[in-house]
Amino acid sequence: MNQSSNNNEFVFLFRQPASNHSPEKQKEINKKWNDWIGNIAAQGKIAANGLHLKPGGNVLKASGIVTDGPFVEIREILGGFIVIKADTMEEAITMAHGCPTFDEGGSVEIRTAFAD
Structure with missing residues (x-):
């Protein structure tokens, strides 16, 4: 993988405690997420929008x-x-700082993505 080009992709996996928030609190949390991800997108650093995952499975x-x-x-x-x-x-790792999951006691797992 060429470390000097801007073509490296990393996956941020968001882990957080299971919780139920009031609609007002959830709206506040969603705004933080939208602002944080919007900042990364404004830098042209989003390779692919992931998905929100429902609990369970x-x-x-x-x-x-x-x-x-x-x-x-x-x-x-x-x-x-x-x-x-x-x-x-x-x-x-620097880009992951400020992730709203930290406010809830969560973490961001950062993995290098690659294609064979």
């Missing part, structure tokens, strides 16, 4: 067993993701 194991999930034994959920463009992992 299923996990298919290699054995063919399907369980409720994902990871129902932990207290945080994978709330969504976006794909961003950055020159380096360090730049991607």
Whole structure:
């Protein structure tokens, strides 16, 4: 992967505690997210808009067993993701600062994306 070009893509996976907010609080949270992502987009750094993910789902194991999930034994959920463009992992980490998930006690997992 060429580290000196602006073609590197990184995935931000947003993990946050499961919670139920009032409509007013959710509107406030959504504005923070829109502002934060809008700032990244204004820099031309969004490679692909991810999706919001609903809680719950299923996990298919290699054995063919399907369980409720994902990871129902932990207290945080994978709330969504976006794909961003950055020159380096360090730049991607800097871009993740200020993410609204931190206000809720969440985290951002940053992964390098690549195509074979």
